Amino acid sequence: MSLTFRARIPEREVEAEFELGQGRTLGITGPNGAGKSTILGVLAGLLIPASGRGTVGGRVLFDLDDAGRGTWVPPHRRGVTLMAQRPLLFPHLTVLENVAFAPRSRGLGRSAARDKAMQWLEDLSATRFADRRPEALSGGQAQRVALARALAAEPEVLLLDEPLAPVDAGGKTELRELLVRVLAGRTAVVVSHDPQDVGELAQEVLELGGR
Amino acid sequence: MSLTFRARIPEREVEAEFELGQGRTLGITGPNGAGKSTILGVLAGLLIPASGRGTVGGRVLFDLDDAGRGTWVPPHRRGVTLMAQRPLLFPHLTVLENVAFAPRSRGLGRSAARDKAMQWLEDLSATRFADRRPEALSGGQAQRVALARALAAEPEVLLLDEPLAPVDAGGKTELRELLVRVLAGRTAVVVSHDPQDVGELAQEVLELGGR
Amino acid sequence: MLLRVDLSSFWGLITSESSLAALWLSLRTAATSTVLCVLLGTPLALVLARSSFPGQRFLRSLILLPLVLPPVVGGIALLHVYGRAGLLGQHLEVMGLSIAFTTTAVVIAQTFVSLPFLVVGLEGALRSAGTQYEGLAATLGAGPGTVLRRITLPLVLPGLASGAVLAFARSLGEFGATLTFAGSLQGVTRTLPLEIYLQRETDPDAAVALSLVLVAVAIAVVGLSAPRARAAARGVR
Amino acid sequence: MLLRVDLSSFWGLITSESSLAALWLSLRTAATSTVLCVLLGTPLALVLARSSFPGQRFLRSLILLPLVLPPVVGGIALLHVYGRAGLLGQHLEVMGLSIAFTTTAVVIAQTFVSLPFLVVGLEGALRSAGTQYEGLAATLGAGPGTVLRRITLPLVLPGLASGAVLAFARSLGEFGATLTFAGSLQGVTRTLPLEIYLQRETDPDAAVALSLVLVAVAIAVVGLSAPRARAAARGVR
């Protein structure tokens, strides 16, 4: 799915525009507060911009004129999944249930969704946490699970906000290799401060100016 | 203040021991889940270990035998300040009030504490957020403020859990330089996955084994 | 209080036909009212906590009204609505449905006075839970119904449960509105508080004994459903 | 209800001496009781939410008891404690303090029935706020008192406020316990609900008119103090 984006969020002094071809990955970099998370929030449908337009494969996600009127598709109908900057694992669900959440929401049966979730946890070397609650995970462990949960949604467009920040050195290399495989052929936007992440994962780069 | 530490937290399969001379900085590294945050929690007094002993300059922080009996000094009387892995800024206070919190708790008057907080915010190039609520900060901005808040406590022992993880590339260099200055002569423990952090900030290194 | 009742007559009293009928009626109606409060109160709390519209403050005040109304006045108000000649009651009457002075009326009275407890508790829980998890769940493809069922409601379950306990307790103790709106007919509308009230007219000690039964039931329900105590402050990640 | 009262007599009625005395007494006592509920209820909620000890469930049940007690029974219980011959009352009597038939008794009755509202609301807020911020504040050098004053209480302020509003509303509507425990004397113990109840004996329409006054006061208080509506779901960081 090709992606186009143009939006203005004046309360946060954020303004950005880009296009991305089908199956490619955009890396967004820029100093703290440049608006990286804001852009992902607008794409995912969690933030309503003052004005702008976004499309996926020609389908409109939002299209708001300067008065803020127009189309705005709610998050669950966008086919866009966000892995936010904080893990935000659902605290009342186990790790496995967290990862199975998206497959279940897509209509998969309980055990099929569990199997799928288990596979993703395996890919992220996190199966041994499957039955824990999120509160009993370390920072890096929680991040891995959040990544698994987003990947398990298998969306048209995947948005990752600093996916590897709290991951240990060895894990970074391992997960980067995994992401290269997973993102191949999938449209994605990855935010990172790490030039290595951007270099290995993204085919295009948007460098935001900072303040 | 010299620091000694020995503790066992079997629920988390964590066990560690180290000594640190007065004014020196210990870098702790190790894979996700190795127990880095756990050690800082025990030192700060937020987690009670099954057994162990910790001292600062000869003063006992905790001293628990295998049955878990013994001395345990509450966090506010330890002279140990923790910057946790998540910023955990007080949501009901402004940024300035967050940073002024420790000086105020130490008994400083309102305006003296404000001045001190302002200075720390300046050192961390974060003065322009002074009047904002934490919820209106980006991930990296919140981290800077959390760092300022911990530094403003000017404790005997400073514990920093991945202080620079979500900070942008330029900021990392700038803040590392600042920390080198601040930690000079102060006893500190810094957890980080970044070899550069450990290399530049720490005089000693504890490498935890992972699972 | 205990001193005033000797034990043998106590047992005879609380197992008398009228006492048992009243206790059983109280338990049944309070349980039904609690279910109704949950069914009605949950959408109301969601509307109050998750949307903003003109007149929201007024709606909240309206829902909280039964809290401040002396129950007797609440009972009069219910008569004006559901009574035979009432706004709604006269239409129901035409359809052959008569509510006043039936067990249904007891349930309506209890639901009326208990609803605010559930709504207030749940609204607070919803507000403090925030909307972050809900937004994230939506980006994982979950529609509003799924989000409600699998995220929102489970997250506020402790708030919902404590609201339901309060509603049950309040229903169990309801007196004034029931007496006025539903009357006091043994086995039909005479709940335990009404039985106690009547006993007090003629035998104050018996009234105290029955009160103790009510207290015991209430302690059992409230105590058992209390939130499990969490271990003391531990853990910062 | 409105239809039953015509406007001119309505005004005369609600500005009559007895009505005004009752309204003023109700406002004063309900405000005092609310303050007492906050002062007593805050430590209780803290103990319930932040510590665990044997008998905690029982303590919670005990605090919640007035919720389920029919107010009249609550009044009887108060008599057994604070009455002239009561457990505490007889000692107070010796010290020359007589509570019976005074405005103090009204405040005690209202505080008794309203306290659970505050405790339940605040305990829930304390539990969902968690202890992370408190622990962190302690590592910044803040002692328990400072943590309580600058972190814990401000964090749960919305819960405390909504609990206080419920307590005020409940105090304003309190009827049964006041009647039983404090009596009913104009200007001293006869609050607005008691006045309404009396009016109903002779002039039901007048009682309805007075109820409307009570409702208006309640709507004003509850409506004004409602949590400000937050903007709809926005922002994930």
Add this chain to the structure above:
Amino acid sequence: GSGGGDDATEEEQTLSVFAAASLTDSFEDLAGEFEEQHPGVDVELNFAGSSTLVTQLQDGAPADVFASADEANMDKAVDAGLVNGEPSIFATNLLTIAVPAGNPAGITSFEDLAGEGVNVVVCEQRVPCGAATERIEEITGTTLSPVSEESAVTDVMGKVTSGQADAGVVYKTDVTAAGDAVEEVEIAQTEEAINRYPIAALESSADADLAREFIDFIQGSRGQERLAEEGFGAP
């Protein structure tokens, strides 16, 4: 109707009686006896304060018989067109003084109630027992300064039995019901403020004959005997 029944299966029939709360014990017993005498009849009793009962009747409560604790409330029912035929008086109740066991304030007469430091509780003048108390005050030329003016006799009794009050002006039936908890000090002029209990069949009754039979039973010798046990006077 109740007629038409042979010895075949009895037709189930309900007689709904709305009665003042002070009649609870006596009417429950009498209703049981009435049911025994009338197989197939089920007497449903609804007890509350008389004014509450009138409100309920006005709002369409289905009932056959109304027994009020005062004439004012019965008049309201009559004025509202609820009553079928004339109400009749079936019992009377006299005012008396209840004092806590031991009579701590040493009350011996109505006039004593006006003494210094006597905590006396009465009914408010807007309720029947309060109106009667006021009449006694006029007759005796005594002005009471009560510490509380209650809305129901029950609440006056509550203050006396608990020892809160030194004395309360109540009905003889209340003193009888309270047993040992209180002592009685008679009011010499009590006959001047007699309280009458009227009973009447209601328009909404489905079976006027049965309602009539119940009223006759209450007014008959067995009914009067049982009421006298509770302290009620003859009409």
